[in-house]
Amino acid sequence: MRFPTFPTIVRTFYTFSNYTARLPLQFKALQPVTRGTVLKSMPTIPFLSNLFSISAATRDMSYPVQKSDDEWRAVLSKEQFRILRQQGTEAPHIGKYDKHAPSTGVYTCAGCDAPLYTANQKFKSGCGWPAYFDNIPGAVTRHTDSTLGMERTEIVCSNCGGHLGHVFKGEGYQTPTDERHCVNSISMKFSPEDEGAAKSKDSKA
Numbered sequence: 001m002r003f004p005t006f007p008t009i010v011r012t013f014y015t016f017s018n019y020t021a022r023l024p025l026q027f028k029a030l031q032p033v034t035r036g037t038v039l040k041s042m043p044t045i046p047f048l049s050n051l052f053s054i055s056a057a058t059r060d061m062s063y064p065v066q067k068s069d070d071e072w073r074a075v076l077s078k079e080q081f082r083i084l085r086q087q088g089t090e091a092p093h094i095g096k097y098d099k100h101a102p103s104t105g106v107y108t109c110a111g112c113d114a115p116l117y118t119a120n121q122k123f124k125s126g127c128g129w130p131a132y133f134d135n136i137p138g139a140v141t142r143h144t145d146s147t148l149g150m151e152r153t154e155i156v157c158s159n160c161g162g163h164l165g166h167v168f169k170g171e172g173y174q175t176p177t178d179e180r181h182c183v184n185s186i187s188m189k190f191s192p193e194d195e196g197a198a199k200s201k202d203s204k205a
Ligand SMILES: [Zn+2]
Pocket: 109, 110, 111, 112, 113, 114, 157, 158, 159, 160, 161, 162
């Protein structure tokens, strides 16, 4: 029945804001674990990661854009091929779009130019890779990825099946979805035009 005393309110508020302020640090503290595992495992055993990959069913799924490995190699750089077509991961903090924060524009697939994310879906996560809380409807397909001894959700381009990264949920980011699409910069291109303009340009091409 008693109304909380003023010091109680102050203390509660202080605890709450302290907790909130600490959140990003906690996430940072978690990052090296994930990053270390990915970096250590991926480059040394690229064929192994393919072997245990995402499941054959995923790779056999038919996407509108179908190319053989040789055809992909002809249009992608070596690093783009490794990441988009062999489920690789680029090193953190070095990607072109990690700290990219335009107010408008569209991120498209580096393999097939399909629009994937809008600039206003991007947020600053501090994780070392571009982060988005949502994607353009239908542009991204999710698969369960059981490689590296853990279960993650892989995200690929719905148009060509190119590997984009992974999506993580419930980390406490103050975004509308509390999801983080952790995407390799090299899997994307950026167009400063808005989504509609990017689409009409695509249809002309
Ligand atoms: Zn694509």
